[in-house]
Amino acid sequence: MSLRYALLGLLADEPQSGYDLTQRFERSLKRYAWHARHSQIYPELNKLAADGLIAVVEEGARGRRTYALTEAGREALHGWLMDWSSLQPVRNEFVLRLFLMSVLDPSEALPLLRGIHEHAKEEVAELEARVEAAGGPDGEWGFGRLAGEYGVRQYRAMVEWAEWAESELARAVPDEGSGDTST
């Protein structure tokens, strides 16, 4: 059911088409929270419209249909956002890999950790820039500001974790510091 409410939520931000929604998943939601392809989005929009939760408010070129929430849709979204009792469990392959990583020996794990470290630093920089930009001139924050700040903090914690993990593993791999890989 999450997709359904994700769509309602994005339409609450502003009316848009299936195409727009697809891009929003691709550009921001996908990396932090949820993903869906157009092949799942279009049928779901048709169901939402059939259920009276959204409605076409504009028809444009190339068959483009812009949807907006109906009053019923706004209520459904609101009800869902206020009720946290049925939160789906997280599905995070990254953490799964961490769980299983003891299978590798430290000399194998260390380069992986360095890659993660790099990646996390880049994420922090990118997210900080985005949050900064959204906080912009007029002091208004924009949609998803709580998530943005959450993301920044999560990735900062990830950077610190990676630093800790590297030093932890480096202790188990004494041959560090010399570029010499012989014997």
Added chain:
Amino acid sequence: MSLRYALLGLLADEPQSGYDLTQRFERSLKRYAWHARHSQIYPELNKLAADGLIAVVEEGARGRRTYALTEAGREALHGWLMDWSSLQPVRNEFVLRLFLMSVLDPSEALPLLRGIHEHAKEEVAELEARVEAAGGPDGEWGFGRLAGEYGVRQYRAMVEWAEWAESELARAVPDEGSGDTST
């Protein structure tokens, strides 16, 4: 494919039955990384056995079958753990809700944030205790130590985020501090 490697990974820790694996998902993996029910686990174990990646090493009471990795299974797991190129996107309904939370007005969001804050503090305490226990007397760390430390840090960051978010929202809801809710 993640389930497949999750099972191989857990069997790499120690040989166990489908029943044991089901409980491990339920008790620890579910909350942080991945979930699967017995109805998905048993058929997958049969497939893994058919593919020669695991094998029954013991048969016990009530039809219990204990599986262990074969050499091929160990290689498959190792290959997967070393190759991070095809990481599945995160599916996190919690973050999705944060994304959409601007739909609520601050007076509605604030109590939700307080609940999250409480919950995060409990998670930190529980995880710290678990990590501490695993770090135990002999200094050995146990399976999943990297994930454990990661979890603690993520939840600590969540607590700090919640504190920030509460103070941020409280500014938008001036009638705080008086328990009086009348007009």
Added chain:
DNA sequence: CGGCTCATGTAAAGAGTTACATGATTTG
């Protein structure tokens, strides 16, 4: 020996991915 837990399974439905398919509009 009755109730609980252990232990495994299958079937149907729902959610999500991949691949196939089509056509309109814009841009250079």
Added chain:
DNA sequence: CAAATCATGTAACTCTTTACATGAGCCG
């Protein structure tokens, strides 16, 4: 006018959940 992008759709397959189903062993 050709190429790229916009825009929507469906079909087949895989993955996941929910529900149904069964029986053995353990504990009081």
